[in-house]
Every structure is written in structure tokens, then in C-alpha cells.
Amino acid sequence: MRLTEAKRDHYRKLAKEEGYSSRASYKLLQINSKYKILRSGDYVIDFGCAPGGWLEVASKEVSDSGCVIGIDKKPVKTSLANVKFLCMDVFDVSMEERILRLCGRKGDVVLSDLAPNVSGIWEIDHAKQIDLCRRVLEMLPKILARGGTAVLKVFEGPSFKNFLGEVKRKFAYVTIEKPLASRGASSEFYLVCKNYLA
Numbered sequence: 001m002r003l004t005e006a007k008r009d010h011y012r013k014l015a016k017e018e019g020y021s022s023r024a025s026y027k028l029l030q031i032n033s034k035y036k037i038l039r040s041g042d043y044v045i046d047f048g049c050a051p052g053g054w055l056e057v058a059s060k061e062v063s064d065s066g067c068v069i070g071i072d073k074k075p076v077k078t079s080l081a082n083v084k085f086l087c088m089d090v091f092d093v094s095m096e097e098r099i100l101r102l103c104g105r106k107g108d109v110v111l112s113d114l115a116p117n118v119s120g121i122w123e124i125d126h127a128k129q130i131d132l133c134r135r136v137l138e139m140l141p142k143i144l145a146r147g148g149t150a151v152l153k154v155f156e157g158p159s160f161k162n163f164l165g166e167v168k169r170k171f172a173y174v175t176i177e178k179p180l181a182s183r184g185a186s187s188e189f190y191l192v193c194k195n196y197l198a
């Protein structure tokens with residue numbers, strides 16, 4: 001068994017033991033433990049939340065005084081009291097309005113683990129991923145409070161440099177993170193962005 005497969009298996013097993021819906025939970029747990037992005041009472045918007053691993057982590061961290069809105073085009077079953085779910089495509093033009101209506105105010109944290117269905121053709125997958133990230137950036141003025149935080153999944157590729165420049169113009173602090181739970185061989189990594197300049 002290759003090291004990357006062993007690592008995937010390890011986190012899948014751990015997720016089962018610890019009651020998380022997916023091994024993806026460990027990526028957010030590791031990012032949060034390093035950058036302290038989720039706090040009790042926070043309002044969190046989680047794009048690409050199915051099957052629900054990040055929702056579970058965020059729900060616990062924000063506690064009963066906080067709220068998590070999950071969005072995905074695939075259905076998600078959740079019984080967590082502080083979690084609300086919207087089954088929608090992020091490109092839907094009414095997305096921001098629907099989020100605001102559910103949240104009641106702008107969020108403190110925006111998470112995006114959005115990923116396209118991978119075709120295996122690296123340039124195409126990268127371009128689709130950047131489109132998803134740009135859509136999230138486009139929505140920020142309406143859904144993220146000034147001073148807020150965002151965590152965005154990105155695939156490495158030719159458009160990354162330009163995209164990073166766009167993100168840096170919107171946040172005072174931006175860093176690139178590859179959590180241990182993210183497969184070694186995959187081209188994904190995360191941008192951790194703090195202090196939204198609105």
C-alpha cells in the first residue's frame with residue numbers, strides 16, 4: 001500500500017471511530033488547530049459541505065450560540081441543532097440572498113471545500129476549481145463581515161498566481177496551508193485568509 005493510501009485509510013478509520021461523516025473533517029480540524037479560525041458564537045458559511053465532515057467540526061466549535069449554514073448541490077442529512085442546510089448550486093443567482101435570509105446577518109467565517117467532479121485532466125479540473133473559488137470571492141461583500149475569515153480549497157495550476165493576487169487584495173493576511181490529512185499526492189491546498197477588508 002502506498003503512503004498516501006495508508007494516510008487516507010488512517011483518516012477514514014479515525015473518522016468512523018470518532019463519529020465524523022468524512023475524513024475531510026481532519027483537514028479542517030488541523031487548519032483550525034493551527035490558525036484558530038472558529039470561535040464560540042461565530043456564524044459560519046460552509047460551501048461544498050457534503051457529506052458533512054466540516055459541518056460537524058464547525059458546529060462543535062461555534063457551540064449553541066453560533067450557527068453554521070451548509071451549502072451543497074448534493075443533499076446532506078443533519079440533525080445538528082445549530083446547522084442549517086441549503087441544497088443549491090453556488091452559481092445560483094439567489095445564493096447570497098438565501099444565505100442572508102437564513103443567517104440573519106453577515107457571517108464571521110466562510111469555508112469553501114468546493115471541488116468539481118474531477119475529470120482527470122489536470123488543466124480542466126484546475127480551471128473549474130478556480131471558477132468555484134472566484135464565485136465564493138464574488139459573494140464575499142454580501143455574506144462576510146468586515147474583519148472576517150475565509151478558508152478556500154484551491155488546486156495547484158497556472159491560474160493560481162492571479163487568483164492569489166485577487167485574494168490578497170481582499171484580506172490583510174493570506175497564507176497557504178496543506179494540512180497533514182490532505183493527501184500527499186493531491187494538488188489541493190488551502191488558503192487561510194484573515195481580516196477581510198470588505
Ligand SMILES: C[S@@+](CC[C@H](N)C(=O)[O-])C[C@H]1O[C@@H](n2cnc3c(N)ncnc32)[C@H](O)[C@@H]1O
Pocket residue numbers: 021022024025047048049050051052053054055071072073074088089090091113114115116117132
Ligand atoms: C470535497 S467535497 C466537500 C467535503 C466536505 N467539506 C466534508 O467535510 O464532508 C466537495 C463538495 O463540493 C460540492 N460542489 C461542487 N460544485 C458545487 C457547486 N457548483 N455548487 C454546490 N456544491 C458544489 C460537491 O457536491 C461536493 O460535495
